[in-house]
Amino acid sequence: MTSKTAGSTPPDKLKPPPQFVPEVNKVTAGDIAASLKAGVSDFRAHPFMSGFFGLFYAVFGILFVWCLVWLGAIWMIIPAAVGFPLVAPFAAAGLYEMSRRLQKRERFGWSDILTVVADQRKRELGWMAFVTLFIFWVWIYQIRLWLAIILKDASFSDFDGFLNTVFFTPQGWTFLAIGTCVGAFLSAVLFSLTVIAMPMLMDRETNFVSAMLTSLRVVSESPVVMLAWAAIISAAMLVSLVPAFLGLIFTLPVLGHTTWHLYQRAVPPVQGGSVQPSP
Template structure:
C-alpha cells in the first residue's frame, strides 16, 4: 500500500517537474481593406486631431520648422540644387515623424487620460526599441535618394553650381536636359518613395504598438500592401499629394496635414 502511494507521489512530482509545452505564438495576420477603410481612417484621424489639437499640432509645427531650417541651411551653404530633391524626398520621413501621433491615437482609442509628458516619454523610449532601426532605414533611403539626385544633376545638367534657386528652376524648366532631369528624377524619387511607403506604412505603428522585431514588421507591412494594392496605392498617393501641397506655403500646411495623416495612418493600421 505504501509502495503504491510512493509510486503515485513520484509520478505526481515528475509530472509537476515536466516542462509544460508552450504554444507557438500566432503569426500576425493581415486583412482585406477597401476604400471605405480609408474614409474611416481619415475621419477618425480628423477627430483625433480636433480632440487634442495643441499636442497634435505641435508635431506638425516641429516638422514645419525642421523643413524651414533645412531649406535655410541649403540656401546659406549655396546648395540650392538640393532644394527640389529634398522637397520630393521630404515626405519619405513623414511616417517616422508621426510616431508621437500614433501614440496619441492609441491612447484616445483606449480612452486614456494622458499628458504631453506621457506621449514624449513613449517617444523617448523608442530609442531602445525596434522603431529606432526603422528610423535608420528611413533616413538611409532619404540620404540615398539625395545622393542619386546629385548624380542625376551631374549627368543631365553637368553642374552643381547655381547662383540662386530661381536660376536653378529656370534651367530645369527651360532646357531639354532640365526636363530630362525632372522626368528621370521624378521616376527615381517615386520608386524610392514607393519602397519606403511599402515597408513603413504598417510597420511604424505596429512597432509602437507591439513588441516585434523590425524585420518582421517590415515583412508584414509588405504583405499588407501586396494584399491590398489598390487601397494602399491610393493611400500612398493621398499622403504624397497632401504633404507636397502643404509644403507650398512655407511648410505651414504641415501643421494640420501631418497630424491628421499620422492619426489616420494609425487607424488604417488598426483596420489592417
C-alpha cells in the same frame, strides 16, 4: 551504451521564443475613408498637442532648407523638399501613441506622450528610422548623380537660375522625368515598408523586420487601395510644403492619426493586446 543526452530535446528556456506572424486584412476604400474620419476626430480632440508634432516637423523643414541656402547647396532645395515627406512616418510616432490612448479612452498629458516617444530609442523604431533615413539619403544621392550626368554644364549660382535650368531647358525636362520615376519608385518602396510597420512597432513587441514584412503583406493584399492612399499622402504633404512648410501643422497630424487607425483595420489585434478598430 547510448548517451542519455544524444538526440534529447534542449530545455524550454534554451529554445528561441516563437515569432508571432500576424494575419492581415484586405483594405478597402471604405477603410481609408473611416480611418481618415477617425484621424480628423483625433486631431480635433487634441488639436494643440497634435499640431505641436506638425509644427516641430515644419520648423525642422524650414531650418533644413535655410541650411542648404547658407551652405550654397542650391541644387538640393527642390529634391530635399520633395523627399522630405519620406521621413514623415517616423516623425508621427507621438501621433500614433495619442491615437492608441484615445481608442482605449485613456487620459494623457504632454509628459505621457513625450516620454513614450523618447523611449522609442530603446526599441525597434530606431532601426526603422535608419531604414527611412537611408532611403532618403539614396534619394538625395541619385539626384546629385543625375545632375552631374544630365546637367553637368549648368550653373546653379542662385535659386532662380536652378529653376530656369530645370524647368525651361530640354536637359532639365530629362532630369525631371528621370528624377520623378526614380523618386516614385523609392517612395513606393519606403511606403510599402513603413506604412504599417511604424504604428505596429509602437503597438506590439516585435522586431522591425517582421513589422516591415507585415507592412509589405498588407500592401500586396490590397495594392490598388494602398497605393491610392500613398498618392493621397504624397499630394497632401507636397501641397503642405507650399506655404513655407506651415501646412504640415495640420496635414501631418491628420495623416499620422489616420495611419494608426488604418493599421488597426489592416492587422487584427493580438488577443488581449490592441483594441478593435473603431467603427
